[in-house]
Amino acid sequence: xxxxxxxxxxxxxxxxxxxxxxxxxxxxxxxxxxxxxxxxxxxxxxxxxxxxxxxxxxxxxxxxxxxxxxxxxxxxxxxxxxxxxxxxxxxxxxxxxxxxxxxxxxxxxxxxxxxxxxxxxxxxxxxxxxxxxxxxxxxxx
Numbered sequence: 001x002x003x004x005x006x007x008x009x010x011x012x013x014x015x016x017x018x019x020x021x022x023x024x025x026x027x028x029x030x031x032x033x034x035x036x037x038x039x040x041x042x043x044x045x046x047x048x049x050x051x052x053x054x055x056x057x058x059x060x061x062x063x064x065x066x067x068x069x070x071x072x073x074x075x076x077x078x079x080x081x082x083x084x085x086x087x088x089x090x091x092x093x094x095x096x097x098x099x100x101x102x103x104x105x106x107x108x109x110x111x112x113x114x115x116x117x118x119x120x121x122x123x124x125x126x127x128x129x130x131x132x133x134x135x136x137x138x139x140x141x
Contacts, residue, residue, distance in 0.1 A: 037135055039084070039133035039134055039135055040134045040135065040136075040137065041133075041134040042131065042132070042133050042134075043109075043131075043132055044088070044109075044129065044130065044131050044132065045108070045109025045110060045129075045130060045132060046107055046108050046109055046127055046128070046129055046130075047085065047108065047109060047110045047111070047112055047122070047127065047128050047129075047130045048103055048105070048108050048110075048111055048112075048126060048127050049111065049112045049113065049114055049116065049117035049122065049123065049126070050067075050073070050102075050111050050112075050113070050114070051067035051113060051114030051115075051117075052067060052114070054067070055067040059071075059073075059099050059100040060073070060079075060099075060100045060101040061079040061080075061099050061100065063099055065099075065100065065113075066113070066115075067113050067114040067115060068113070068114065068115040069113055069115055070094065070095065070096050070097065070113065070115055070116055070119075071096055071097050071098070071099045071100065071112075071113050071116070072085075072096040072097070072098055072099075072100070072110050072111060072112045072113065072116060073098070073099075073100035073101055073102035073103060073110065073111040073112075074098050074101070074102070074109075074110050074111075075101060075102065075103075077098045077134070077137075078098070078137055078138060079098055079099055079138070080097060080098065080099075080137075080138035081097070081098040081134060081136065081137050081138065082095060082096070082097055082098075082134075082135045082136040083095070083096050083097075083098065083110075083132055083133065083134055083135065084096075084132075084133040084135055085110070085112065085116070085120065085130045085131070085132060085133075086130060086131040086133070087120045087121065087122060087128050087129075087130055088128075088129050088130065088131055089128065089129065090120070090121050092119065092120050092121055093120075094116050094119045094120055095135070096112060096113075096116055108127075109130075109132065110130070110132065
């Protein structure tokens with residue numbers, strides 16, 4: 001009988017902990033920065049998107065291209081760089097990781113995956129004028 005009471009009491013304490021105490025604990029201040037991330041560099045350029053013809057093939061950095069992933073190709077930014085793209089026409093924005101090289105067409109600054117194009121609303125247009133904000137460049141090893 002005592003063992004059963006102990007088990008029930010332990011279960012009640014666990015439920016209290018999970019549903020009442022844990023949600024009340026706030027995340028540390030690091031999780032909620034007081035200032036927005038300041039870009040290292042900001043510039044504008046024309047973007048295009050690519051996808052179906054390259055889906056499943058290797059990218060320039062060696063990983064397999066997923067046309068639905070939030071990635072992009074740039075001619076000179078280091079692989080792994082994080083760039084915020086803002087469509088100047090619609091105001092939509094998306095964070096992307098550079099994992100490929102391109103575009104190889106004059107006048108284009110960046111190629112985004114089909115997934116990014118859909119989120120920015122540029123899949124029908126094909127091209128879009130974007131503001132590019134370089135947020136992070138990976139450390140060299």
